[in-house]
Amino acid sequence: SQQGEEDPQALSIQEGENATMNCSYKTSINNLQWYRQNSGRGLVHLILIRSNEREKHSGRLRVTLDTSKKSSSLLITASRAADTASYFCATDDSNYQLIWGAGTKLIIKP
């Protein structure tokens, strides 16, 4: 089955800087979602972007989708310590089942 792959696996930046994470996938999709997971907690939905959309914003989050390259990026602007978490992308397969990447671990240094 297809699998999203996040890049980088880990990212450490200073508070206030922007953080960019990438996700690549293998087959055609209906939508792509980004989730955040704080240590020891469940996943929290951030943004869903449909295959006919190219960019979407939510607060300090900006998601882009390039279906020709089968890739998406998540940009977090003006990062805060509370943004420290793992970030996952998920794509749906032909059965609408979500397939997940291994995640990017983001650390925001104060």
Place this chain on the structure above:
Amino acid sequence: DTAVSQTPKYLVTQMGNDKSIKCEQNLGHDTMYWYKQDSKKFLKIMFSYNNKELIINETVPNRFSPKSPDKAHLNLHINSLELGDSAVYFCASSQVLGGEAFFGQGTRLTVV
């Protein structure tokens, strides 16, 4: 109120035992899921339930069985536990299959 709640949060048990993890959602969603997250944080879908009907069943061992007494509940039963079953198990729900998912806090299962 917690949208998706699962119990217990921690479960330590011996090999060969049978255990259950409970999950309830109060969002009125039609679809519920069970995921397994391994030590490398990789998430794998185990089961999806839509309106009490199992619609996707991944290639998980038949020692694992989901049971849904009603639309708001999806429990996970595991028989003859093995060391490799140690992981964090997440319950989730969504309004539609493949849509925005709401996750429980996870159950950390340790088999000794």
